[in-house]
Amino acid sequence: xxxxxxxxxxxxxxxxxxxxxxxxxxxxxxxxxxxxxxxxxxxxxxxxxxxxxxxxxxxxxxxxxxxxxxxxxxxxxxxxxxxxxxxxxxxxxxxxxxxxxxxxxxxxxxxxxxxxxxxxxxxxxxxxxxxxxxxxxxxxxxxxxxxxxxxxxxxxxxxxxxxxxxxxxxxxxxxxxxxxxxxxxxxxxxxxxxxxxxxxxxxxxxxxxxxxxxxxxxxxxxxxxxxxxxxxxxxxxxxxxxxxxxxxxxxxxxxxxxxxxxxxxxxxxxxxxxxxxxxxxxxxxxxxxxxxxxxxxxxxxxxxxxxxxxxx
Amino acid sequence: xxxxxxxxxxxxxxxxxxxxxxxxxxxxxxxxxxxxxxxxxxxxxxxxxxxxxxxxxxxxxxxxxxxxxxxxxxxxxxxxxxxxxxxxxxxxxxxxxxxxxxxxxxxxxxxxxxxxxxxxxxxxxxxxxxxxxxxxxxxxxxxxxxxxxxxxxxxxxxxxxxxxxxxxxxxxxxxxxxxxxxxxxxxxxxxxxxxxxxxxxxxxxxxxxxxxxxxxxxxxxxxxxxxxxxxxxxxxxxxxxxxxxxxxxxxxxxxxxxxxxxxxxxxxxxxxxxxxxxxxxxxxxxxxxxxxxxxxxxxxxxxxxxxxxxxxxxxxxxxxxxxxxxxxxxxxxxxxxxxxxxxxxxxxxxxxxxxxxxxxxxx
Numbered sequence: 001x002x003x004x005x006x007x008x009x010x011x012x013x014x015x016x017x018x019x020x021x022x023x024x025x026x027x028x029x030x031x032x033x034x035x036x037x038x039x040x041x042x043x044x045x046x047x048x049x050x051x052x053x054x055x056x057x058x059x060x061x062x063x064x065x066x067x068x069x070x071x072x073x074x075x076x077x078x079x080x081x082x083x084x085x086x087x088x089x090x091x092x093x094x095x096x097x098x099x100x101x102x103x104x105x106x107x108x109x110x111x112x113x114x115x116x117x118x119x120x121x122x123x124x125x126x127x128x129x130x131x132x133x134x135x136x137x138x139x140x141x142x143x144x145x146x147x148x149x150x151x152x153x154x155x156x157x158x159x160x161x162x163x164x165x166x167x168x169x170x171x172x173x174x175x176x177x178x179x180x181x182x183x184x185x186x187x188x189x190x191x192x193x194x195x196x197x198x199x200x201x202x203x204x205x206x207x208x209x210x211x212x213x214x215x216x217x218x219x220x221x222x223x224x225x226x227x228x229x230x231x232x233x234x235x236x237x238x239x240x241x242x243x244x245x246x247x248x249x250x251x252x253x254x255x256x257x258x259x260x261x262x263x264x265x266x267x268x269x270x271x272x273x274x275x276x277x278x279x280x281x282x283x284x285x286x287x288x289x290x291x292x293x294x295x296x297x298x299x300x301x302x303x304x305x306x307x308x309x310x311x312x
Numbered sequence: 313x314x315x316x317x318x319x320x321x322x323x324x325x326x327x328x329x330x331x332x333x334x335x336x337x338x339x340x341x342x343x344x345x346x347x348x349x350x351x352x353x354x355x356x357x358x359x360x361x362x363x364x365x366x367x368x369x370x371x372x373x374x375x376x377x378x379x380x381x382x383x384x385x386x387x388x389x390x391x392x393x394x395x396x397x398x399x400x401x402x403x404x405x406x407x408x409x410x411x412x413x414x415x416x417x418x419x420x421x422x423x424x425x426x427x428x429x430x431x432x433x434x435x436x437x438x439x440x441x442x443x444x445x446x447x448x449x450x451x452x453x454x455x456x457x458x459x460x461x462x463x464x465x466x467x468x469x470x471x472x473x474x475x476x477x478x479x480x481x482x483x484x485x486x487x488x489x490x491x492x493x494x495x496x497x498x499x500x501x502x503x504x505x506x507x508x509x510x511x512x513x514x515x516x517x518x519x520x521x522x523x524x525x526x527x528x529x530x531x532x533x534x535x536x537x538x539x540x541x542x543x544x545x546x547x548x549x550x551x552x553x554x555x556x557x558x559x560x561x562x563x564x565x566x567x568x569x570x571x572x573x574x575x576x577x578x579x580x581x582x583x584x585x586x587x588x589x590x591x592x593x594x595x596x597x598x599x600x601x602x603x604x605x606x607x608x609x610x611x612x613x614x615x616x617x618x619x620x621x622x623x624x625x626x627x628x629x630x631x632x633x634x635x636x637x638x639x640x641x642x643x644x645x646x647x648x649x650x651x652x653x654x655x656x657x658x659x660x661x662x663x664x665x666x667x668x669x670x671x672x673x674x675x
Contacts, residue, residue: 036434036438084637084640084641087641088640088641091644093640093644095434096341096347096434096437097640097644099347099349099434099437100577100581100636100640101636101637101640103574103577103633104574104633104634104636104637104640105633105637106633107571107574107629107630107632107633108630108633108634108637110629111626111627111629111630111633112630114622114626115623115626115627115630118620118622118623118626119620119623227441227442227445230438234438269453271449271452271453272449272453274445274449275446275449275450278442278445278446278449279446281438281439281442282426282439282442282443285426285435285438285439286426286439289435
């Protein structure tokens with residue numbers, strides 16, 4: 001009777017892993033450059049398409065595909081920052097202008113992918129990766145991609161957790177609390193921000209390439225996940241690391257286990273699944289805008305920046 | 313092979329509707345400082361209220377039994393009523409218009425609740441964006457509310473009965489009349505926003521946008537003015553939705569996604585922040601881009617059958633976003649800069665200055 005529960009728990013954990021990998025990057029962006037980057041989800045699409053192209057030439061070569069999608073989405077993130085966001089931040093544009101610019105970047109990247117994919121005939125495709133069941137737990141098959149995703153999600157979380165004790169991680173934290181002061185004390189802010197963008201874009205790209213064997217890869221793949229990622233981050237309080245982990249677990253379980261439950265017992269159709277993250281965003285923003293994470297210092301910094309730009 | 317008259321009429325109609333939307337967004341963001349990333353919600357709500365109300369009203373007013381508005385038979389029924397029964401058609405048109413404006417105002421009032429509540433204002437943008445997405449999903453997948461994926465079709469032009477009355481017997485006449493009416497409404501909206509923004513209300517709006525703390529210390533009710541501007545802006549957007557549904561004939565959620573909201577933002581930023589004339593100019597340019605890419609893709613499809621016409625429509629979105637990025641980086645004020653507020657005293661002042669200049673020129 002509870003057979004659906006096991007299956008949905010397995011899927012929930014997978015999706016939580018994907019959400020974690022993708023939204024950690026957005027948390028970093030929000031913490032370091034204080035930018036709600038709506039183009040973040042496009043890195044998922046780019047990662048998925050990189051995997052698609054790499055596996056066309058080297059079938060089943062997953063490690064190479066992962067490295068390629070990390071590097072390509074990371075590089076695109078840096079280019080986007082240098083060309084679009086940096087001039088705007090330098091001019092101290094208001095936060096809405098930055099949000100609008102990130103919308104524009106998202107649309108630009110998305111439709112570039114659309115045009116390239118329709119020229120290459122890959123508007124909806126599947127990468128050539130063998131998904132093989134490796135392990136069986138209580139009758140549920142766990143595939144190789146599944147286990148690798150969990151491993152990568154945990155690794156990236158652990159890596160980022162210890163990353164903040166390294167020199168560049170420390171300089172990122174310094175920039176996050178006061179960029180001008182960090183620059184004055186001799187921190188190479190430019191380099192730290194570039195590293196941040198590589199990590200943010202690259203992790204989202206890896207998330208996309210791990211997602212690609214399970215879904216149909218379309219140019220709107222990332223865009224459809226955009227608000228879910230924002231739901232995770234907003235739930236976690238924008239910049240909190242623990243909050244993001246918590247948020248991705250909750251999102252993963254709500255979108256699979258809760259939705260299965262609602263579908264079986266209340267016959268709610270699966271097409272309404274996006275309403276879960278949407279209502280989560282609205283409820284969190286209206287009731288507890290600081291989120292359920294632990295660190296509030298940076299959301300305060302965000303507020304201060306807003307006040308600064310408003311008073312000008 | 314390209315229908316020149318039809319193209320011009322569609323250009324004029326789309327320009328009018330986009331101009332109303334841009335004016336409303338400009339009132340909300342340019343003057344009021346409320347980042348409405350959910351403009352498509354108000355626009356789409358006006359459109360769906362119009363479509364649902366019209367399709368039910370046409371049948372009720374002609375004393376027919378009510379049936380499911382999504383069936384083909386009811387669609388055919390509605391079209392015959394629209395061509396044969398002028399009074400009922402016009403009555404349904406007017407009632408749905410008034411209702412959609414009222415619904416837009418109510419929605420704007422509801423939307424201003426988070427605007428007053430959240431202090432970090434990009435949260436407001438997020439809430440409105442999410443609300444617009446919720447609207448799209450509910451109307452797209454709920455077959456009882458909005459006929460599901462296909463949308464509510466069969467909303468004919470309210471002047472289609474003119475076809476049988478005129479000697480030419482061509483559908484151009486009702487389209488011409490309806491385009492003229494759209495332009496009339498655009499002009500009315502322009503006059504309304506121009507009058508509003510050049511009044512004490514407009515000055516208060518600008519002061520709240522620039523520094524809400526200062527204006528509240530001067531005894532102004534900041535929350536009230538924000539609510540008012542959201543109500544006016546969203547009822548204007550709903551008005552545009554009403555006009556659009558009668559023009560296009562179908563209310564489909566595809567037209568009210570966040571991509572469309574984004575193009576309204578492009579129009580506003582292109583034309584000029586807090587400048588009503590600029591908003592109209594920006595709407596004109598983006599309509600031109602929109603219409604000419606459409607006609608370009610049909611032409612290309614006709615002459616090169618192997619060519620994928622979607623690429624043109626994709627590149628339209630690409631161009632829009634590129635244009636916005638370039639504008640934000642290199643010319644954030646848009647084509648027209650934010651002007652002064654034309655108070656009576658300023659008018660007198662500029663008149664005097666002009667006279668003095670003239671005197672100097674003559675001497």
